[in-house]
Amino acid sequence: MTLRSMVQWWFEPVPRARVAWLRTALYLFVPVDVLLTTSWVARHGDVPGDLYQPLYVGRLLPLPVPGPTFVQVLQVVLVIASVVAATGRLPRVLGTAVFVLYFEWMVVAMSYGKVDHDRYAFLLALAVLPTVGAARWRDRHGDDAAGWAVRCIQVAVVLTYFLAAFAKFRFGGLDWANGATLTRAVLRRGTFLGRPLLDAPWLLQATQWGILVFELSSPLLLLRGRVGRGLVAFCVVFHLVTFATISIIFLPHVMCLLAFLPLERLRVPRLAAPLLRFRGDLRPVGATANGA
Amino acid sequence: MEATGYPGLMLSPLSRRLRTAAAAAVLGLTLAGTAVGQDDHFPFGPFRMFSTKTPRDGIVKVSLVRAVTVDGRDVRVPMGSFGLRRAEFEGQLDRFAVDPSLLGSLVVARERAAPDAPRLREVTLLKARWVLSDGRRVGYVEEPVAIWRRP
Numbered sequence A: 001m002t003l004r005s006m007v008q009w010w011f012e013p014v015p016r017a018r019v020a021w022l023r024t025a026l027y028l029f030v031p032v033d034v035l036l037t038t039s040w041v042a043r044h045g046d047v048p049g050d051l052y053q054p055l056y057v058g059r060l061l062p063l064p065v066p067g068p069t070f071v072q073v074l075q076v077v078l079v080i081a082s083v084v085a086a087t088g089r090l091p092r093v094l095g096t097a098v099f100v101l102y103f104e105w106m107v108v109a110m111s112y113g114k115v116d117h118d119r120y121a122f123l124l125a126l127a128v129l130p131t132v133g134a135a136r137w138r139d140r141h142g143d144d145a146a147g148w149a150v151r152c153i154q155v156a157v158v159l160t161y162f163l164a165a166f167a168k169f170r171f172g173g174l175d176w177a178n179g180a181t182l183t184r185a186v187l188r189r190g191t192f193l194g195r196p197l198l199d200a201p202w203l204l205q206a207t208q209w210g211i212l213v214f215e216l217s218s219p220l221l222l223l224r225g226r227v228g229r230g231l232v233a234f235c236v237v238f239h240l241v242t243f244a245t246i247s248i249i250f251l252p253h254v255m256c257l258l259a260f261l262p263l264e265r266l267r268v269p270r271l272a273a274p275l276l277r278f279r280g281d282l283r284p285v286g287a288t289a290n291g292a
Numbered sequence B: 001m002e003a004t005g006y007p008g009l010m011l012s013p014l015s016r017r018l019r020t021a022a023a024a025a026v027l028g029l030t031l032a033g034t035a036v037g038q039d040d041h042f043p044f045g046p047f048r049m050f051s052t053k054t055p056r057d058g059i060v061k062v063s064l065v066r067a068v069t070v071d072g073r074d075v076r077v078p079m080g081s082f083g084l085r086r087a088e089f090e091g092q093l094d095r096f097a098v099d100p101s102l103l104g105s106l107v108v109a110r111e112r113a114a115p116d117a118p119r120l121r122e123v124t125l126l127k128a129r130w131v132l133s134d135g136r137r138v139g140y141v142e143e144p145v146a147i148w149r150r151p
Helices: A003-010 A016-037 A040-046 A056-060 A068-086 A091-110 A120-132 A144-172 A181-189 A195-199 A201-216 A218-222 A225-246 A251-260 A270-279 B013-036 B086-091 B093-098 B101-113
Strands: B059-069 B074-077 B120-133 B136-149
Touching (some): A003 A144, A003 B013, A016 A091, A016 A144, A040 A068, A040 A091, A091 A120, A120 A144, A120 A251, A120 B013, A144 A201, A144 A251, A181 A195, A181 A225, A181 B059, A195 A201, A195 B136, A201 A218, A218 A225, A225 A251, B059 B086, B093 B101, B093 B136, B101 B120, B101 B136
Antiparallel strands (some): B059 B074, B059 B120
16 A cells, blocks of 8 residues: 555545534533533542642643632533534534533543543544534535545544554553453452453453454454444444443443444434524535535 | 545645644654553553553452441442542552541542532541452452541
């Protein structure tokens, strides 16, 4: 593969409808994430400032030490901005605002002694979605700006799995899979479904090998057709089993798996038709053409 | 390449170059993060979820909080009720050991967030260890890290 064809691959046109649906799904997921699934972030506002250990980026930029008011205001503004952005209106301005606000939300989340690794693809998605400009649910036309953004999200998902294997080699050693890491995971976080596995250490060890093989084969997600789709389905199952056994789920990351699906084939239900007018989806296409 | 039907929507050469450069920069930072970075370099740090190797004859550490309520009951308190996740306690265990009054500040935060929860007289942050032999549990010990008593 030459460099030129690789660049070409990165800009392969994708229907703008896919970007439109991704915006709807990911921007609507922000309030779910902030208020429901990782609501612990907001609690950091009540924690004494002494325990704030800002990340590198938090020391680089003049960001405030989170207090109750700051965290509450950030939370409300972020939720409102993302709900409005989900309508598809002002995609560049609102999309950029959601990215910046969510990034600061992540600094608040990860600056207290524990960093999570389920946000990379999601943050990247929030960063690239505004670059596409106007996109409608029913716009099946392919365009390279949409293609670039979707490709970026896909690559970020793959990197999260693929590079996780190399992190295991770096921190755990090449024989990581022969250890008892999953035993540790189940002892610390096991559910009633996971705990019985403690009596079958060989099964946990085999699973460790399976995880490595899966992570190293993750670039196959980028293949079209059955192999790619099959692997997307496998990823979903993998995350569900992880949740059922050790109560961990990379939800923001799982949302980004949507970038692999032909969302442009989704139909707008009749009931939702009034939304089309509100979103500006009914105006003639040329009127919102926006390339850069 | 698929024709778009409206050439005005294709990216200009400059836009393409900018996007290519941005993607290359992010990719470079991400690879560097995996090779030499740390969690501190979020979001470019290594994807180190469960990346350390627990020896099959090693130990598994876990921290927990036990407390005595003002009416004298021994309880185990979910760590999240203090506004920090367990892993966040564990990331800063030495700080609690040096300054147990930090536990007191967390008790205040907890009472603010849940005024109806039983009030605590004494709070102990402990580290526990499971001992493994060939991947199976063979022992369990607890050891206090920091103790706070209501003044």
